[in-house]
Amino acid sequence: MEIGKTARAAVTKKNQQGFFEIRMESIGGLGANVAGKILAEAGVLGMGLNGSNFSSYGSEKKGAPVKAHVRLCEPETPIRNNSPIENPHILAIFHEALIKTVPVMQGVGPESVVILNTTKSSTEAREMLKFHGGYLGCLDAMGIAMVENSRANIPMLGAICKASGFLDPDALRGTIKNVFGRKYPQSVPGNLKAFDRGYHEVKIEHFPPDERYPYQPFVRNPSRLGYLNQPMGGIVVSAGASKEKDLSPSRTGFIPVLNLETCTHCGECDYACPDYCFVWAKGVTKTGKEAIFLRGIDYQYCKGCLQCVWICKPKALSIGKESDYDVEGITVPHPFKEKLTK
Ligand code: SF4
Numbered sequence: 174m175e176i177g178k179t180a181r182a183a184v185t186k187k188n189q190q191g192f193f194e195i196r197m198e199s200i201g202g203l204g205a206n207v208a209g210k211i212l213a214e215a216g217v218l219g220m221g222l223n224g225s226n227f228s229s230y231g232s233e234k235k236g237a238p239v240k241a242h243v244r245l246c247e248p249e250t251p252i253r254n255n256s257p258i259e260n261p262h263i264l265a266i267f268h269e270a271l272i273k274t275v276p277v278m279q280g281v282g283p284e285s286v287v288i289l290n291t292t293k294s295s296t297e298a299r300e301m302l303k304f305h306g307g308y309l310g311c312l313d314a315m316g317i318a319m320v321e322n323s324r325a326n327i328p329m330l331g332a333i334c335k336a337s338g339f340l341d342p343d344a345l346r347g348t349i350k351n352v353f354g355r356k357y358p359q360s361v362p363g364n365l366k367a368f369d370r371g372y373h374e375v376k377i378e379h380f381p382p383d384e385r386y387p388y389q390p391f392v393r394n395p396s397r398l399g400y401l402n403q404p405m406g407g408i409v410v411s412a413g414a415s416k417e418k419d420l421s422p423s424r425t426g427f428i429p430v431l432n433l434e435t436c437t438h439c440g441e442c443d444y445a446c447p448d449y450c451f452v453w454a455k456g457v458t459k460t461g462k463e464a465i466f467l468r469g470i471d472y473q474y475c476k477g478c479l480q481c482v483w484i485c486k487p488k489a490l491s492i493g494k495e496s497d498y499d500v501e502g503i504t505v506p507h508p509f510k511e512k513l514t515k
């Protein structure tokens with residue numbers, strides 16, 4: 174379908190206000206913001222619906238949690254609600270590591286469809302999400318994006334389109350062509366293929382609520398700091414928080430993989446790494462001298478920027494697809510973490 178040629182399509186599910194609502198939980202860099210815009214544009218220009226979208230993210234952008242919200246409704250329904258989506262019809266989780274740090278499942282009811290970017294089976298994913306019951310679709314969006322030279326957002330769009338039951342895949346294809354064709358025309362065929370694969374490869378299963386996990390209601394977190402209690406000068410009062418920080422949700426599917434056999438312990442990776450991921454320990458050289466040796470990577474702090482890979486001249490570091498590794502299993506924890514737990 175060409176953009177601009179509208180074809181009225183009935184919104185099949187609506188909340189009390191008449192909206193079909195989609196919430197995307199993502200991290201900066203995976204394209205949830207763009208995905209929200211494409212969905213709303215396809216709904217309005219491609220299908221003749223009424224729609225709105227907006228995203229919320231912090232100043233960090235890449236690597237920080239991002240939420241994108243999309244509302245669609247019949248053209249005669251006015252949209253005067255610009256608040257975050259609390260009870261989505263579709264929840265799309267762009268990175269499974271978010272489950273550890275963000276309460277992504279809040280407000281997801283038994284009629285909602287959850288789309289998760291993962292290589293896990295839906296049964297494993299249900300356990301991981303502590304999903305009380307509803308529809309769950311798993312998709313290896315990252316794997317598709319890597320093969321098709323796209324980003325995870327496009328196969329996720331394909332899966333969202335399928336899960337909606339009323340969004341027209343041709344309207345979304347037309348919008349993808351339009352959005353990418355303007356700036357990056359060479360990326361259009363790969364993105365269209367990634368979209369089609371997302372649409373066809375997502376597997377949606379129903380898990381009836383069985384009391385194993387409770388429903389998680391949506392809770393608005395009041396701001397802990399405001400004009401009444403904020404420390405003067407924006408001082409950070411929770412010193413040492415960086416030790417507890419988990420940067421794994423910032424990764425976009427790749428990790429540095431260390432081969433100690435070829436490592437010369439030169440230390441250049443440590444200079445390049447912005448997040449103190451490399452773990453060193455004292456040892457003895459072949460000639461009996463005391464020296465510092467690289468022991469491994471603490472992936473809790475690794476955001477996957479891969480600067481260390483580019484700088485490693487002996488090629489002891491290489492790029493690995495995160496889902497191919499047991500990241501916890503190959504993590505070498507920093508010794509200071511033992512003190513943290515005591
Ligand atoms: S830059 Fe490469 S060779 Fe040097 S310490 Fe790091 S991993 Fe080893």
Ligand code: SF4
Pocket residue numbers: 428429445446447448449450451470474475476477478479480481482
């Ligand atoms: S990819 Fe390398 S440089 Fe980047 S955070 Fe991870 S260990 Fe550090």
